[in-house]
Amino acid sequence: xxxxxxxxxxxxxxxxxxxxxxxxxVGYQLSTILKLPVFIDQIGTIMVSMIxxxxxxxxxxxxxxxxxxxxxxxxxGFSIVSVSVGLVSGYFSKWRFYTNIFGxxxxxxxxxxxxAFSAAIVxxxxxxxxxxxxxxxxxxxxxxxxxxxxxxxVSTNLISGAVNTIINFGxxxxxxxxxxxxxxxxxxxxxxxxxxxxxxxx
Amino acid sequence: MDSRxxxxxxxxxxxxxxxxxxxxxxxxxFIFQYMIFLFIFLIxxxxxxxxxxxxxxxxxxxxxxxxxxxxxxxLIVNEDSQQIWAFIHFSQIGLMTxxxxxxxxxxxxxxxxxxxxxxxxxxxxxxxxxxxxxxxVTFVIASTIQLIPQMLNLSRTIADxxxxxxxxxxxxxxVRMKAFIPMIGPLVLSSIQQIEExxxxxxxxxxxxxAKKTSIYELRKQKIDYIIVIFCILVLIVYIVWRIKL
Numbered sequence: 001x002x003x004x005x006x007x008x009x010x011x012x013x014x015x016x017x018x019x020x021x022x023x024x025x026v027g028y029q030l031s032t033i034l035k036l037p038v039f040i041d042q043i044g045t046i047m048v049s050m051i052x053x054x055x056x057x058x059x060x061x062x063x064x065x066x067x068x069x070x071x072x073x074x075x076x077g078f079s080i081v082s083v084s085v086g087l088v089s090g091y092f093s094k095w096r097f098y099t100n101i102f103g104x105x106x107x108x109x110x111x112x113x114x115x116a117f118s119a120a121i122v123x124x125x126x127x128x129x130x131x132x133x134x135x136x137x138x139x140x141x142x143x144x145x146x147x148x149x150x151x152x153x154v155s156t157n158l159i160s161g162a163v164n165t166i167i168n169f170g171x172x173x174x175x176x177x178x179x180x181x182x183x184x185x186x187x188x189x190x191x192x193x194x195x196x197x198x199x200x201x202x
Numbered sequence: 203m204d205s206r207x208x209x210x211x212x213x214x215x216x217x218x219x220x221x222x223x224x225x226x227x228x229x230x231x232f233i234f235q236y237m238i239f240l241f242i243f244l245i246x247x248x249x250x251x252x253x254x255x256x257x258x259x260x261x262x263x264x265x266x267x268x269x270x271x272x273x274x275x276x277l278i279v280n281e282d283s284q285q286i287w288a289f290i291h292f293s294q295i296g297l298m299t300x301x302x303x304x305x306x307x308x309x310x311x312x313x314x315x316x317x318x319x320x321x322x323x324x325x326x327x328x329x330x331x332x333x334x335x336x337x338x339v340t341f342v343i344a345s346t347i348q349l350i351p352q353m354l355n356l357s358r359t360i361a362d363x364x365x366x367x368x369x370x371x372x373x374x375x376x377v378r379m380k381a382f383i384p385m386i387g388p389l390v391l392s393s394i395q396q397i398e399e400x401x402x403x404x405x406x407x408x409x410x411x412x413a414k415k416t417s418i419y420e421l422r423k424q425k426i427d428y429i430i431v432i433f434c435i436l437v438l439i440v441y442i443v444w445r446i447k448l
Contacts, residue, residue, distance in 0.1 A: 073262070175386065
């Protein structure tokens with residue numbers, strides 16, 4: 001199966017983008033309904049990037065934040081975070097990190113780092129260290145203990161990012177396990193998640 | 203949206219907010235940027251979206267601005283910080299930083315809110331198609347905006363169905379976390395089934411064909427659209443020339 005930026009945009013993969021974006025929104029809504037302390041709003045991006053590759057993941061992340069930005073313009077500033085998460089997690093899927101437990105652990109750690117640093121760059125440069133969410137209290141606590149702004153923002157994002165990545169990834173992995181094989185086989189990056197042994201070239 | 207401003211061609215409104223964003227980044231200080239907020243509010247009065255504009259704005263921006271002030275003025279230690287109590291400082295530099303920063307955030311975000319409130323998504327997609335963007339891209343944008351409310355409704359139905367079958371949605375954190383999978387699983391699986399059907403439907407209507415397609419919905423550029431675009435470009439050029447000469 002041919003992969004790469006020219007071959008990834010099949011119609012099936014393109015139609016996955018709206019589903020991924022709406023899953024992000026639904027995940028966010030459900031986590032408020034269930035009163036969870038973390039916001040599970042990246043399931044769609046991670047799931048789509050796992051089965052449809054880095055470029056579709058990147059687009060799903062970008063579009064999700066732009067659509068959110070219609071109501072809350074701050075989200076547009078943070079689109080770089082979901083774009084990098086989609087891209088990086090798509091490459092991990094391409095390199096088959098998600099098929100064994102060690103790969104999954106390494107991927108989660110790296111995803112957390114990517115998420116934390118991209119979020120920290122946006123937070124510090126555009127919003128002076130503030131995100132307008134509950135995690136600001138953690139940043140404030142770090143600042144009060146005398147740490148510098150960069151240090152506090154990155155530490156906050158590493159803590160909240162680790163929890164978020166593990167939950168988002170765990171849920172998308174569980175969902176992909178339940179997606180039927182005949183759908184996965186049509187996607188460029190779906191082959192590693194097929195339950196039966198199938199010979200696929202590439 | 204049916205006002206005179208709402209019926210303008212999307213690209214002329216887009217040029218206008220690009221001008222505002224550029225100006226609010228180029229102009230030093232913070233008074234001009236705060237004036238832009240009042241100016242956008244006035245425009246949204248004329249376009250009949252003032253109440254919607256204010257409620258959207260109030261939902262997200264003020265809390266962010268408040269936090270920025272608290273962080274920059276009282277918490278971050280600058281060279282001129284004076285201790286007030288324990289870890290709380292007061293800093294003049296921090297006050298200036300937060301004023302310039304928040305003024306830009308206010309100006310840019312209010313113009314973006316205004317743009318999306320006076321422009322129909324249908325118009326944006328039509329204008330994108332006319333300017334040569336691939337139909338695949340515009341289709342993805344359009345179906346995303348359509349699909350989100352549908353999926354939200356479906357997720358509510360699924361949540362009710364699962365509750366009636368005895369899934370616990372209240373209790374300890376672990377119990378609530380466990381409820382997440384049975385609620386979101388059926389949603390994904392049913393939407394994947396829908397995708398397969400939609401691919402067949404689209405392909406049978408020659409979606410991937412390279413031929414030029416016509417649109418049943420039409421939007422024409424009026425004279426005022428050209429005037430607005432030329433005016434915006436002129437303002438930017440005049441401002442840049444004036445700054446260089448100064």
